[in-house]
Amino acid sequence: MRLLHVFGFGLKVGHLLWMLCCWVASMVSMNWFINGEFKAAKASLLGASGNKMWFKFWDKISSHSFKIHHEYYQYVGSKRFSKAWWRKLLPSWLIGWVLASVVIFCCMSSQAAEKRKETLASMCDERARMLQDQFNVSMNHIQAISILISTFHHGKNPSAIDQSTFARYAERTAFERPLTSGVAYAVRVLHSEREQFEKQRGWSIKRMDTLEQNPVHKDDYNPDLLESSPVQEEYAPVIFAQDIVSHVVSIDMLSGKEDSKNVLRARKSGKGVLTSPFRLLKTNRLGVILTFAVYKRDLPSNATPNERIKATNGYLGGVFDIESLVEKLLQQLASKQTILVNVLDTTNRSYPISMYGSNASDDGLEHVSHLNFGDPFRKHEMRCRFKQKPPWPWLAITTSIGILVIASLVGHIFHATVNRIAKVEDDCNKMMELKRQAEAADVAKSQFLATVSHEIRTPMNGVLGMLHMLMDTDLDVTQLDYVRTAQASGKALVALINEVLDQAKIESGKLELEEVQFDLRAVLDDVLSLFSGKSQDKGVELAVYISDQVPEMLIGDPGRFRQIIINLMGNSIKFTQKGHILVTVHLVEEVDSIEVETESSSKNTLSGFPVADRRQSWKGFRTFSQEGSMHPFSDSINLIVSVEDTGEGIPLEAQSRVFTPFMQVGPSISRTHGGTGIGLSISKCLVNLMKGEIGFVSIPKIGSTFTFTAVFTSSFSSSKKYKSQKINNQSNFVSTEFHGMRALVMDPRPVRAKVAKYHIQRLGIHVEIVSKWKQGLSIISKGGSAKNMVLIEQEVWDKDLRGSAHFLDNLDKINRGTPKLFLLSNSIRSSGANNTSGVRNLTIIPKPLRASMLAASLQRAMGVENKGNAYNGELPRASLQNLLIGRKILIVDDNNVNLKVAAGALKKYGADVVTAARGIEAIELLTPPHQFDACFMDIQMPEMDGFEATRRIREIEQDINNRIHFGELSVEAYNNVSNCHVAILAMTADVIQATQEECIRCGMDGYVSKPFEAEQLYREVSRFFQ
């Protein structure tokens, strides 16, 4: 699941990145779009469509990404995210972005080209306009000159202008005509006037065509060499000319092909007329000539061409040296370097004549601007090109490549993430599979262990039984020894198997704790007596101390608790050669006060040997770290149990694996001490089952202290359900015969004295502790009330024999009823005991102290009668008989044998038994009024099972009860029982919790196992029959 979250996170991040990309891209495109709109209304078709495309694409992308997002949630729900989907996504993502970047590239480069074109157009237009303007200015001026001539030459007689005047005037006004290189005036001369004209002028009219055919260099030019004009209808010889073109004086303009066309057109139209460009005379440069006609009089603007021809006086021509002029013009403008300008005469569309500019290869971009020089006949245009080729669209390239890189990076990240996730998922699956296998193997192992141990136990019982029987036969000593050894080994084996079985049960989770009432003190007494032999053999002192705060009766699993204690004590005994083993039981709540006690002196221990500080052993417990979380109002009782020994301790390096099953300190340990190393592991599991914790502290050569906590229930607050199972428990014997007696314990060691006090107090005896002889004497002599007994620690006795003798002497002198003397001895066989043999009324009480033994010793010594104390093993049986005698009981079971046996058992207890084999019979028999006191019903029966039968019986009862309640039926008819309810107990072979619950649910009052167990039967039956 965590993986999916990571994955989801990845997707989200991806989505975010994606959005970012899209946003950036859209911003860029929007900018373009807006720029395009404002800059030029005629945004190119490509650009517009590009924008449109982009928007569509953007829409698609965003909807797609939304889909991805959406699908992510869907897929995550189904958990199985197809990897193939991702595999397909990556190439499509890349392809998509390649396409996108291509589109972006196209858009950007077209934008750039567009911009370039616009720049070119604007530059070209600007140049064209300027050229046109200047041209127009020049033209206007030429027109002005024509008017000047018409006024001063033709209007005055004689003429006010001669060649020199004109030349000077023209020269001085040349600045007004920036485009003209020169002006000249040709007068109209008819053939009839030629002679007179030539005479008057002093030169003959010359023709021009030869000149045109053989262009000559300027320097060689000599007008005198020109032929005189042939006879024509009329002539147009130049009479005035600016100095610069003075060579054209006397040349007949009509003799030139171009000029004559021009002249004729000019006089016809009355406007300025341009020639097509041609090589100028003398300068040999390309130029055009503008011609204006000069009329005799002012003509109306709508004059016909004929009138105009007739009124013509002469022709004014201006030479426009286009090439140089355009050059000059362009030089005035900025960025002349960047563009190439061509000026063309396109009057003849198919053969445009270049007027200016080189004819470079016209590839690439070109802008054409039309020029209007005022002559409608002639068309001119300006063509502009950039000098350089268009630069590479670096911005577009970098942008698209950048986007591509980002996209592929994102794709890579995604791919890597998905791959990683897939890998991790695979690994996880593999692990899960392995885990499952391992768990299955573990369960199988546990089951195998359980089965095998169980299977071994059965034959082992046979072996042990046979050995037992063999021991009863006639055997010599050796044989007996063999048999004993065999039996001991067998018992050890069975114990081992039991342990293994426990471990297996715990591991497979099958172990359930009992919930019965038990006496903790009795359990510990039991354990003490179990180990007393061993401890006495070793000379190790064994003691148990239980705090007064711990309640008498607890509810829990005594067997398992005992097992833990036995495990811990067994270990302690095994590894302790001298000193003591002390078991203390406290409430967890008391721990603080314990700490205070122990803090007083670390040497203050039971046997005087130093011990490991037990506080260390519970340092890690959760119970203490979260003190506040304990429930003060619940009836749970938290016990903390410590087992302290002065053994050899656990080596530091082995301490970490103490609770690991089958782990022992080292191989040598198992050889010297035996055991499987499973006990502590089981203990830990059991403690965990008791909702407790276990810990230890161990100092090599000093000893170990194991501490565990366990949670039990207080027996006072819980219901009677737990009515003591251990009815024959030892604790019941604790007699009241010693109540009110007083005792004095003489022991210098507080801890040991406390233990002694605890045990003696259990018998109801008031205890005082003294540490010295003297003190004891004074208390006995002075004390307010007489002491019934004095218990002396053997150590005190042995150490100071003189003191004891003195004490005994003094004791005799006291008149107030001599107290009995007891010696608390660690070992019966110890030498000290021999020293006391002579002493009168001295009884030795062997340690470990425990209530039963203490009581027995005291009884023996004090002569208190042991009355009514006999343990009645027949208690349940006898009680059952009391309960059941004369009762009428119905047994329902489909199994004849079971029926017979159950009936036999109940009859044995004196019950009056009726049997039924089917559920329906039971219902008939159990219809009120009831004749039966109780019914034992089998659960699993054909036709109608016990649950169903009970349910029906309860329904009938309910019905009748209601009817009695409402007065429909008389109570008398039902034996004056207004609320009939027959006790129905289930008989079942499987005593599972679920079955019990089912029993209660369908109205049964309890259950007994089949076949009957006297104790359980008694427990159940006693709830009804009192």
Added chain:
Amino acid sequence: MEVGQMQRRLVDYTKTLFMEGFLDAQFLQLQQLQDENNPDFVVEVVSLFFDDSEKLLNNLSMALDQPNVDFKKVDAHVHQLKGSSSSIGAQRVKNACIAFRNFCEEQNIDATLRCLQQVKHEYYLVKNKLETLLRLEQQIVAAGGSIPMIDMGF
């Protein structure tokens, strides 16, 4: 045969039955239920068990012979047998029945057939043993002795 000797044999024999796991504590309880009021209790119960079991075993054989085995029915029969056997303390029959029921749940015909053989085998064994035991007891009673109570204190 002398009564005392017979009694010892009875005790020994009973003990072997317990050792070999044929019988368990329930049989002891059964014996304890027998008293003056009910002198033939054990015999009655045991013979009831024999009759019942034979019937059940027959039924089982028939049920398992069917082409379509009704496992529910088989299970019910085995349950009955288990109940009776545990009532008289025929431990091994009971254990065989437990295994039988497990296979019934699995609906494993082969295994159930094997189990039937096993149950039959165990049943005949215990029947044999019980018959011998009861014969011994009868002989003792006929010889005028009393049946010794056995305390299985191990």
